[in-house]
Amino acid sequence: MTSRRNIEPPVEIEGVADAEGTEPDRLDKLLQRGHVVIPANPRHRGVVPKAIGAEMGVKVNANLGTSRDLMDVSMELEKVRVAIAYGSDTIMDLSTGGDISQIRKDVLSACKLPVGTVPIYEAVCRSSGKGGPLAMTEDDLFGVIEDHAKDGVDFMTVHCGVTTKTVQSLKRAGRTTGIVSRGGAMLTAWMEEAGKENPLYENYDHLLDLAREHGFALSLGDGLRPGSIADATDAPQVHELMVLGELVMRAREAGVQVMVEGPGHVPLDQIEANVRLEKAVCDGAPFYVLGPLVCDVAAGYDHIAGAIGGALAAYHGADFLCYVTPSEHLSLPTAEDVRRGVVASRIAAHAADVARGRGGDWDLMMSRARKAFDWEKMLSLCMDPERAREFRERVAPADSRTCTMCGEFCAMKMVDKLLRD
Amino acid sequence: MTSRRNIEPPVEIEGVADAEGTEPDRLDKLLQRGHVVIPANPRHRGVVPKAIGAEMGVKVNANLGTSRDLMDVSMELEKVRVAIAYGSDTIMDLSTGGDISQIRKDVLSACKLPVGTVPIYEAVCRSSGKGGPLAMTEDDLFGVIEDHAKDGVDFMTVHCGVTTKTVQSLKRAGRTTGIVSRGGAMLTAWMEEAGKENPLYENYDHLLDLAREHGFALSLGDGLRPGSIADATDAPQVHELMVLGELVMRAREAGVQVMVEGPGHVPLDQIEANVRLEKAVCDGAPFYVLGPLVCDVAAGYDHIAGAIGGALAAYHGADFLCYVTPSEHLSLPTAEDVRRGVVASRIAAHAADVARGRGGDWDLMMSRARKAFDWEKMLSLCMDPERAREFRERVAPADSRTCTMCGEFCAMKMVDKLLRD
Numbered sequence: 015m016t017s018r019r020n021i022e023p024p025v026e027i028e029g030v031a032d033a034e035g036t037e038p039d040r041l042d043k044l045l046q047r048g049h050v051v052i053p054a055n056p057r058h059r060g061v062v063p064k065a066i067g068a069e070m071g072v073k074v075n076a077n078l079g080t081s082r083d084l085m086d087v088s089m090e091l092e093k094v095r096v097a098i099a100y101g102s103d104t105i106m107d108l109s110t111g112g113d114i115s116q117i118r119k120d121v122l123s124a125c126k127l128p129v130g131t132v133p134i135y136e137a138v139c140r141s142s143g144k145g146g147p148l149a150m151t152e153d154d155l156f157g158v159i160e161d162h163a164k165d166g167v168d169f170m171t172v173h174c175g176v177t178t179k180t181v182q183s184l185k186r187a188g189r190t191t192g193i194v195s196r197g198g199a200m201l202t203a204w205m206e207e208a209g210k211e212n213p214l215y216e217n218y219d220h221l222l223d224l225a226r227e228h229g230f231a232l233s234l235g236d237g238l239r240p241g242s243i244a245d246a247t248d249a250p251q252v253h254e255l256m257v258l259g260e261l262v263m264r265a266r267e268a269g270v271q272v273m274v275e276g277p278g279h280v281p282l283d284q285i286e287a288n289v290r291l292e293k294a295v296c297d298g299a300p301f302y303v304l305g306p307l308v309c310d311v312a313a314g315y316d317h318i319a320g321a322i323g324g325a326l327a328a329y330h331g332a333d334f335l336c337y338v339t340p341s342e343h344l345s346l347p348t349a350e351d352v353r354r355g356v357v358a359s360r361i362a363a364h365a366a367d368v369a370r371g372r373g374g375d376w377d378l379m380m381s382r383a384r385k386a387f388d389w390e391k392m393l394s395l396c397m398d399p400e401r402a403r404e405f406r407e408r409v410a411p412a413d414s415r416t417c418t419m420c421g422e423f424c425a426m427k428m429v430d431k432l433l434r435d
Numbered sequence: 436m437t438s439r440r441n442i443e444p445p446v447e448i449e450g451v452a453d454a455e456g457t458e459p460d461r462l463d464k465l466l467q468r469g470h471v472v473i474p475a476n477p478r479h480r481g482v483v484p485k486a487i488g489a490e491m492g493v494k495v496n497a498n499l500g501t502s503r504d505l506m507d508v509s510m511e512l513e514k515v516r517v518a519i520a521y522g523s524d525t526i527m528d529l530s531t532g533g534d535i536s537q538i539r540k541d542v543l544s545a546c547k548l549p550v551g552t553v554p555i556y557e558a559v560c561r562s563s564g565k566g567g568p569l570a571m572t573e574d575d576l577f578g579v580i581e582d583h584a585k586d587g588v589d590f591m592t593v594h595c596g597v598t599t600k601t602v603q604s605l606k607r608a609g610r611t612t613g614i615v616s617r618g619g620a621m622l623t624a625w626m627e628e629a630g631k632e633n634p635l636y637e638n639y640d641h642l643l644d645l646a647r648e649h650g651f652a653l654s655l656g657d658g659l660r661p662g663s664i665a666d667a668t669d670a671p672q673v674h675e676l677m678v679l680g681e682l683v684m685r686a687r688e689a690g691v692q693v694m695v696e697g698p699g700h701v702p703l704d705q706i707e708a709n710v711r712l713e714k715a716v717c718d719g720a721p722f723y724v725l726g727p728l729v730c731d732v733a734a735g736y737d738h739i740a741g742a743i744g745g746a747l748a749a750y751h752g753a754d755f756l757c758y759v760t761p762s763e764h765l766s767l768p769t770a771e772d773v774r775r776g777v778v779a780s781r782i783a784a785h786a787a788d789v790a791r792g793r794g795g796d797w798d799l800m801m802s803r804a805r806k807a808f809d810w811e812k813m814l815s816l817c818m819d820p821e822r823a824r825e826f827r828e829r830v831a832p833a834d835s836r837t838c839t840m841c842g843e844f845c846a847m848k849m850v851d852k853l854l855r856d
Contacts, residue, residue, distance in 0.1 A: 083832045083839040110844050138844070185854065190802045192847055192854045199846035206853055241847070242802030243789060282750045282790035308746065308786035310798035313813070314822035318779050321739050322746045322786055325729065329703045343805070344826035346839045358739050365729035365743055368664060369703035377731035381611045381663035384764070392734070392764075401735035405765035411504045418504040418767045423531050423559070425620035426613055426662070432627055433606065433613045
């Protein structure tokens with residue numbers, strides 16, 4: 015192992031360890047190894063930190079934020095409220111429309127969960143006001159990163175692996191869907207226009223200095239992630255991942271917390287391989303997957319395609335699931351879409367936790383409540399109690415112990431006495 | 436191999452083979468081996484048969500039917516329409532309320548998809564009018580089966596594996612949720628009350644005669660399937676499966692088409708084992724899984740918990756997915772619940788097909804349409820085009836090539852020219 019700086023725990027570690035049912039010493043060890051991150055910027059007032067990575071419960075992120083077509087700040091703050099209410103672990107503000115800087119401040123003050131951003135979005139937006147998006151300078155980009163850090167952003171997605179070489183690999187690949195990452199596309203277009211290397215790669219040491227100085231975590235974005243089943247696990251994706259693996263090592267040497275983002279669109283038979291590859295190439299760095307979507311044709315229901323992929327990815331070792339909403343591929347999500355997306359990802363995360371030996375007590379309580387016909391308890395134990403209550407109360411069953419699906423032919427009721435005797 | 440009767444293909448096999456992209460000879464071989472079933476009762480007028488099993492596309496079933504709390508026949512017929520419209524492969528009428536016999540006739544005439552039933556429901560309902568549900572006689576039960584056969588029911592769920600011995604195993608198991616199968620509970624209660632063996636097991640040869648004579652397929656029900664994660668893959672479940680394995684062999688010897696039903700509630704880490712166990716114990720008989728649900732706490736969203744389990748089960752070899760609706764565990768589904776349930780299961784089935792090398796062309800067409808910004812094509816290729824269009828048209832994007840999520844920062848748009856040069 016190369017000599018390296020310690021990672022300074024960004025917060026008192028006891029509470030975080032307690033929430034995960036682990037020991038502070040163990041958590042600190044995993045943090046130092048880089049197998050767990052705890053994104054928590056000291057400037058994010060009141061942030062409730064979460065541990066993401068090996069041996070921890072699987073975490074869920076909800077993306078929100080304006081676009082230029084829809085820049086209603088109150089709607090975005092409502093999405094923050096909904097994401098928190100339905101149990102998201104973190105939030106990312108991906109705004110690209112309106113007063114982005116003010117929206118971020120509003121989100122940070124409304125949200126005690128760790129907040130992430132993608133600074134390249136704001137850098138490009140600022141530049142597009144003066145000479146077009148590609149007029150951005152390296153200083154503009156690092157200036158935005160510093161602004162985000164000072165505002166208290168807990169983790170930032172930086173697409174450092176989109177390099178001259180990986181873009182060459184992309185051009186050779188003859189992909190079906192090219193680039194589908196906004197940050198990846200922005201950087202690629204900028205690099206081609208400027209004829210320069212990616213500043214986030216070229217000046218990675220400076221980025222690490224900023225991260226350590228301000229206390230934010232890095233999330234190494236997958237700017238070349240495949241956007242279709244046809245492109246899954248192709249050369250550009252794997253090339254980029256190998257660059258990210260090197261950058262993980264450099265972050266650790268610099269004492270900076272780092273996680274790695276992953277696809278995207280992945281068929282079921284390639285999910286395990288994707289997780290194992292990331293864990294091997296990035297030496298166990300926490301893996302943050304976007305879905306993944308297990309097919310391309312589920313628009314309108316992509317939260318379900320993403321829950322299938324996310325559950326399987328997390329079961330095989332992915333640590334952090336970025337939700338997908340039903341409006342993915344179609345439009346900016348509404349607050350109701352955010353709710354559905356968060357719950358779908360939480361089901362995926364919880365299913366993986368259960369299969370990995372965590373969190374089954376919740377299911378046991380639910381099943382005991384079912385056996386006891388204790389409806390109030392059942393409803394309160396649901397992931398989304400309000401939604402469950404709506405279904406339950408749609409029509410009153412004749413026998414309040416049962417539900418309208420089976421009524422008097424409720425199986426548990428029919429043999430209840432028999433199995434107790 | 437023991438001597439056995441040929442299975443008479445219930446229909447011209449060419450069309451079915453063609454729909455599956457296989458050769459008639461191959462399909463007939465799989466049918467004779469019992470690795471594929473094609474449920475199609477000659478009395479079901481105009482039925483469009485489907486092949487279920489090895490080497491075929493994964494199929495989806497939608498359950499519907501009245502309960503005594505909700506016996507609105509027009510609503511059930513609307514559910515039939517919705518299930519067909521959103522792509523279910525088969526339908527099961529599980530009615531237990533109102534004029535069950537007439538509802539079944541109505542469903543059969545409204546539905547060209549193969550239709551399944553669970554005759555024990557009607558037998559118990561008829562008896563409960565005269566002396567209580569447990570007053571049912573063996574003759575009552577077989578009478579109902581014959582009625583269903585004559586009406587043209589294509590496949591029937593028969594819980595033949597709920598035997599005196601397997602119920603003893605259940606009593607020893609100390610389960611969290613006892614019995615959750617209605618048919619299983621009815622038979623168990625009846626057996627205990629009458630002090631007799633399960634008539635469907637005791638008179639299995641008679642059942643086989645009826646099936647062969649009338650040309651319906653058997654679906655061996657899992658009356659003791661676990662109803663909670665805590666009970667998953669326990670002794671009663673496996674005991675019952677072993678009985679079903681023997682009954683599969685007897686059905687094949689008698690030239691009767693047979694498939695096997697499976698759980699239920701199964702954590703992610705036990706799904707593959709459940710599929711392999713069924714395939715081994717039942718010598719490759721088609722496996723029809725109910726979900727499975729990968730956790731117990733998702734009521735209100737159980738279609739998602741079921742899609743996760745179903746996708747993984749089908750990827751590992753399950754052939755037929757019974758959908759779960761969002762109202763599972765809470766109430767009888769509405770037509771909208773049926774729509775959501777069917778689409779969720781179709782996503783699961785398709786994801787498995789893609790991973791098993793079938794059906795990826797559809798995804799490729801979609802991804803090419805995305806790359807070409809061809810929105811009409813994209814929408815028409817979605818599993819649920821109307822739903823997708825609702826999302827798309829919620830707010831018009833400024834640039835009609837893009838959507839309101841990313842707008843001018845659409846990744847594919849930003850690098851479109853670059854990757855074409």
